[in-house]
Amino acid sequence: MYDLIIVGGGPAGLTAGIYAVRFGLNTIILEKSEISGQIALADMVENYPGFPAISGLELMEKYKSHAQEIGVETKITEVLSIRDEGKKKIVSTDSGEFESKAVIIATGANPKHLNVPGEKEFISKGVSYCAICDGPFFKNKTVVVVGGGNSAIADALLLSKIAKKVYLIHRRDKLRAVKILQDRAFKATNIEFILNACILEIIGNTEGIRRVEKIVVKDLKSGELQELATDGVFIYIGIHPNTEIIDVEKNEEGFIRTDRFLETSKKGIYAVGDCRDTPLWQLVAAVRDGALATTAVNDYIEKFKKETT
Numbered sequence: 001m002y003d004l005i006i007v008g009g010g011p012a013g014l015t016a017g018i019y020a021v022r023f024g025l026n027t028i029i030l031e032k033s034e035i036s037g038q039i040a041l042a043d044m045v046e047n048y049p050g051f052p053a054i055s056g057l058e059l060m061e062k063y064k065s066h067a068q069e070i071g072v073e074t075k076i077t078e079v080l081s082i083r084d085e086g087k088k089k090i091v092s093t094d095s096g097e098f099e100s101k102a103v104i105i106a107t108g109a110n111p112k113h114l115n116v117p118g119e120k121e122f123i124s125k126g127v128s129y130c131a132i133c134d135g136p137f138f139k140n141k142t143v144v145v146v147g148g149g150n151s152a153i154a155d156a157l158l159l160s161k162i163a164k165k166v167y168l169i170h171r172r173d174k175l176r177a178v179k180i181l182q183d184r185a186f187k188a189t190n191i192e193f194i195l196n197a198c199i200l201e202i203i204g205n206t207e208g209i210r211r212v213e214k215i216v217v218k219d220l221k222s223g224e225l226q227e228l229a230t231d232g233v234f235i236y237i238g239i240h241p242n243t244e245i246i247d248v249e250k251n252e253e254g255f256i257r258t259d260r261f262l263e264t265s266k267k268g269i270y271a272v273g274d275c276r277d278t279p280l281w282q283l284v285a286a287v288r289d290g291a292l293a294t295t296a297v298n299d300y301i302e303k304f305k306k307e308t309t
Contacts, residue, residue: 126212
């Protein structure tokens, strides 16, 4: 039996693993892929202390290297469920079951979909949720970015360096991104803002080579519809937590509720990073979560040992 199982190998999970090794806890990180964490998809990270400018992938590699060097055990496997059996936790995976005294859930979140006609049909055929992944395919073409937060504006700026034209569509009259990103976007000569609007449909060629050709946009003030020619649609309207594997208290959107020590509604099970109900979805917050939760786990394990001796 492990002292601690960490589910998820992003920044929060790896930080938890690093702290667990330092506490002397017998720990394993279970992760379903070699490259994990949404930050790995970021073209450039500019707000992480100590690194004025570093790519998300490079930063993730540094996390992984640090964890490996100090002996954090990891296994690539998909977690299917987590069962609480009191002082024993059972983590079921596609490669068998693992037992531990405590669990930290660091499963992160995935992008939300618009759920409009054509979106599902054209995923990877013009519809994308990651500019750094798919942006190079749209060199000197026209693209649309949907959203008004930090991710939307940052990736619109990235795409403005690749594409000929970038339309940014946001359903409100103001952007939500931080001012420094807004200022950069407003200065970009090939970014055009379409505010108070939403996409009703994504249309494209379905015969032969499947590809996006245009979108239907609705003006939310006038109700007027227009078609806008585009080669690609990049969607950034929020995230959905990966929390289906565990039955604990969650908010209405599925994010896990925790106490001040990041423990869930079940003793010995903790949640960190983007999968939990938090006011700040940022890299520094995820790292802080990993450190705090593992400190709480260490205290929990110490009590566990006293009660069983």
